[in-house]
Amino acid sequence: MNYDSNALLAWVLCVQARLGEERGHLDRLDAEIGDGDHGSNLSRGFSKVVEKLQGASPGSPAVLLKEVAMTLISTVGGASGPLYGTFFLEAAKAMGxxxxxxxxxLARCLQNGIAGIQRLGKASAGDKTMLDALIPAVDxxxxxxxxxxAARSxxxxxxxxxxxxxxxGRASYLGVRSIxxxxxxxxxxxxxxxxxxKAGS
Incomplete structure (x- = not known):
């Protein structure tokens, strides 16, 4: 299975739909060690992404992911907007x-996205962040x-x-209570x- 613009658009549409379903669950997870709005913020951001992408030609994969990135950066509060936005933006740059x-x-491009997150957040595997799922998935x-x-990883x-x-991140303020x-x-x-x-199946 190769990933072209249509497959990547299907990926984004799935994410938007699943965030709508899982928003409350993600907020509850975040409430335990953070601000309690991770799911709501991301759901709002991806809804804006889909608004911008639907009805328009998706363009090249790089153009599509850059649109995802810039929309998330401009609409998602907290740390998740800049982090996910940087992930998609750096991946888009690698796509040419x-x-x-x-x-x-695609993994090679997403590895560029991981490097962008690490530069921005100064985090590594084992720090209890998104990277603990992202790095093994892309690997x-x-x-x-x-x-x-990748999904299993x-x-x-x-x-x-x-x-x-x-x-x-904010959870680090809790110290051992984040365990x-x-x-x-x-x-x-x-x-x-x-x-x-799902988009690649």
Whole structure:
């Protein structure tokens, strides 16, 4: 399965729909260690993304993901807008003018997105952030060429955040009290890759 603009648009539409369903769950996760608005913020942002994309030609994959990025940066509050926006923006930059990507090629672009997040948030794997789901998911996509494997790795990464103490973000203020809670950013990342698997099926 190659990913062209239509497949990436299907990915974004799935994310928007799933965020509408999971918004309350993500907010509850965030309420345990953060501000309690992670799901609501992302759901609002992706609804704006879909408003902008629907009815227009999606253009190249890079153009589509840049539109996603800029809309999220301008409409999503908290840390998630800049972080997810940077992820999609840096991935778009790596795409250039290419019209279609194998899963492994898409992973290479998404690795650029991870590097952007790390520069912005100064976080690493093990800090109890979205990166704990994102890094293994993209690694699985690069290694196995399977979005299903990537989605499974994201879910495993999400579960692995539960026993961790947060070292970055608002949750880090809680110290040891952050242990025992899943990271909401890792949860939304798992949702993202579940939709990538669906878009690629």
């Amino acid at each position: 003018t290419t019209a279609s990507f194998s899963p492994e090629e 699985a996509l690069a290694t196995h060429g399977s979005a299903t494997d 994201a879910e495993e990464g999400l579960a692995a955040t539960i026993p961790l103490q947060a070292r970055k 025992g809670h899943a990271d909401p950013g890792a949860a939304s990342t798992a949702l993202l890759f579940a939709c990538l698997a």
